[in-house]
Amino acid sequence: MKPRFPVNLIAALILAPLPAFASLGGNLSSVNSDQENMKAQSRVTRTAARYSIHESLTPAGTTVREYTSESGTVFGVAWMGPVPPDLRQILGTYFAVYTNAKNVRRAGHRHLLVQQADLVVRSHGHLRAFSGSAYLSNSLPQGVSANDIQ
Amino acid sequence: MTGEMVSLRLSREFLAAKLCALLALIAILALTACGGGGGSGGNGGSTSTTGSQTATNNVQAIVVDAGPPVIPGGAINEPFVTITVCAPNNPGNCQTIDHVLVDTGSWGLRLISAVLTPALAAALPQTTDANGNAIVECTPFADGYSWGPVKSANLQISGETATALPMQVIGDANFSSIPASCSSQGQSSEDTVATFGANGVIGVGTFAQDCGLACVQNANLNVYYLCGASSCQSTALALAKQVQNPVTYFANDNNGVMISLPAVSASGAATVTGSLIFGVGTQTNNGLGSAGIYTISNSTGYFTVSYNGTSYPDSFIDSGSNGLFFNDSAITQCSDNSGFYCPTSTLSLSAVNQGMNGNSGTVSFAVGNEAAIPGSITASPLLAGINGDPASFDWGLPFFYGRNVYSVIEGKSIGGAVGPYFAY
Numbered sequence: 358m359k360p361r362f363p364v365n366l367i368a369a370l371i372l373a374p375l376p377a378f379a380s381l382g383g384n385l386s387s388v389n390s391d392q393e394n395m396k397a398q399s400r401v402t403r404t405a406a407r408y409s410i411h412e413s414l415t416p417a418g419t420t421v422r423e424y425t426s427e428s429g430t431v432f433g434v435a436w437m438g439p440v441p442p443d444l445r446q447i448l449g450t451y452f453a454v455y456t457n458a459k460n461v462r463r464a465g466h467r468h469l470l471v472q473q474a475d476l477v478v479r480s481h482g483h484l485r486a487f488s489g490s491a492y493l494s495n496s497l498p499q500g501v502s503a504n505d506i507q
Numbered sequence: 508m509t510g511e512m513v514s515l516r517l518s519r520e521f522l523a524a525k526l527c528a529l530l531a532l533i534a535i536l537a538l539t540a541c542g543g544g545g546g547s548g549g550n551g552g553s554t555s556t557t558g559s560q561t562a563t564n565n566v567q568a569i570v571v572d573a574g575p576p577v578i579p580g581g582a583i584n585e586p587f588v589t590i591t592v593c594a595p596n597n598p599g600n601c602q603t604i605d606h607v608l609v610d611t612g613s614w615g616l617r618l619i620s621a622v623l624t625p626a627l628a629a630a631l632p633q634t635t636d637a638n639g640n641a642i643v644e645c646t647p648f649a650d651g652y653s654w655g656p657v658k659s660a661n662l663q664i665s666g667e668t669a670t671a672l673p674m675q676v677i678g679d680a681n682f683s684s685i686p687a688s689c690s691s692q693g694q695s696s697e698d699t700v701a702t703f704g705a706n707g708v709i710g711v712g713t714f715a716q717d718c719g720l721a722c723v724q725n726a727n728l729n730v731y732y733l734c735g736a737s738s739c740q741s742t743a744l745a746l747a748k749q750v751q752n753p754v755t756y757f758a759n760d761n762n763g764v765m766i767s768l769p770a771v772s773a774s775g776a777a778t779v780t781g782s783l784i785f786g787v788g789t790q791t792n793n794g795l796g797s798a799g800i801y802t803i804s805n806s807t808g809y810f811t812v813s814y815n816g817t818s819y820p821d822s823f824i825d826s827g828s829n830g831l832f833f834n835d836s837a838i839t840q841c842s843d844n845s846g847f848y849c850p851t852s853t854l855s856l857s858a859v860n861q862g863m864n865g866n867s868g869t870v871s872f873a874v875g876n877e878a879a880i881p882g883s884i885t886a887s888p889l890l891a892g893i894n895g896d897p898a899s900f901d902w903g904l905p906f907f908y909g910r911n912v913y914s915v916i917e918g919k920s921i922g923g924a925v926g927p928y929f930a931y
Contacts, residue, residue: 418725466697469650484613484647485806486806
């Protein structure tokens with residue numbers, strides 16, 4: 358597991374234990390029930406200038422990071438581990454958007470890019486090592502880029 | 508070393524490999540000894556003559572073409588082989604299956620259920636746990652998941668045989684109910700030839716099992732399941748019960764593979780043929796020669812690529828990826844949101860591979876306009892796109908054109924190094 362955060366962000370981080378697992382597009386009030394559904398262990402919450410990162414570990418050993426804005430909305434999620442996480446849970450209402458999206462052209466089983474009007478999902482890897490991210494392109498806080506979600 | 512010298516060396520190696528393959532074929536036809544001097548494990552074929560032995564035919568033809576006709580739009584840069592599968596308990600109950608994808612990025616044989624004859628499908632024994640529960644797998648991919656039982660089959664490919672090989676039958680009607688914990692892992696079910704993109708896949712990469720220790724130690728991965736009469740439950744599973752890399756089941760030539768594909772011009776090709784050669788340094792046709800060895804992580808299979816001043820530690824060499832997948836925001840993406848690159852003119856680029864063993868070497872490559880590749884082209888060295896992992900550079904099939912690429916399985920020693928490693 359190789360944590361990859363922008364260096365300037367690391368300097369601004371404050372670590373604090375907090376339960377976390379909301380769904381993309383949802384808010385922090387759903388954290389407790391979502392965490393229960395995933396049976397995930399909350400590890401740390403990091404706070405940056407314009408957003409917070411809630412990191413959890415699923416029972417399968419996959420690390421999930423959820424990015425919340427100052428108003429508490431989950432605008433991005435990212436994962437890394439031996440298997441993909443429960444995408445139905447972490448994408449929330451956007452899981453249906455994801456599964457209904459038509460893939461433009463087959464790129465094999467190792468990569469997937471879904472770009473809808475609002476939702477962007479990038480998925481990568483093979484058994485033993487998966488990673489990916491999803492974000493709401495219209496809800497990124499000012500100054501936050503897609504590359505910050507990983 | 509200049510680029511010209513590199514390509515000259517590779518070209519000579521390729522010709523030598525083709526010559527050896529031809530000699531091996533002649534040797535088998537003539538039932539005369541040939542491969543005895545090539546290495547430690549090349550002998551022991553099923554046919555022998557007095558006082559000498561005949562090397563096993565270890566060369567399987569590869570074709571890069573449009574794939575099975577049902578694939579929407581046709582395949583591009585996908586290497587296929589034809590295999591024979593037999594029932595372990597009835598050697599006469601066999602089926603020849605074409606268009607099985609050769610994949611150095613996965614491990615194990617998987618076949619689409621609909622491709623199998625009813626007679627063979629019924630004769631492949633279901634693998635079970637000690638209590639008789641069926642072992643069923645949810646194989647996750649980046650773009651979906653494949654659900655189906657783990658069965659036992661005899662595989663014949665070139666002159667090699669894997670007996671009682673645990674493999675997956677995808678989309679088996681006897682296991683039609685996919686658990687939510689499986690379907691939550693991916694975008695879509697890939698259980699037909701059209702959705703899977705091939706009649707099956709033969710994973711011949713650098714690991715001996717598809718999941719490995721993680722599935723031994725953790726019952727919560729949602730990869731292997733035990734299915735009773737009414738429901739399926741995620742389970743831990745011993746290594747020996749997991750879907751196996753078929754190469755490790757061969758009597759000889761079982762330490763890895765060599766893939767040999769010719770160079771493909773920038774304009775592409777409608778069909779390309781090459782060779783999947785079993786074993787590394789086991790016969791006269793699969794020696795490492797002067798190939799550079801790049802060892803990789805024994806947990807993830809990754810090594811490091813440096814490109815444009817950035818280090819990508821999640822990188823790998825993968826015949827199952829149909830393009831070169833890496834991130835460069837300066838390259839124009841195609842307007843169809845496919846994630847492929849569409850530069851206005853072909854770009855000449857380079858990257859540096861660095862193995863865990865410290866060996867490094869520069870690789871030159873080119874990126875072209877995906878939208879400009881005609882539909883009749885099934886092999887293009889210029890196909891490239893973005894990578895979903897910002898730390899990854901994926902050397903897909905374009906990397907294989909004009910090279911001999913060796914993949915050595917974990918724990919196997921050859922050429923002064925221990926697998927898992929790639930060499931080229």
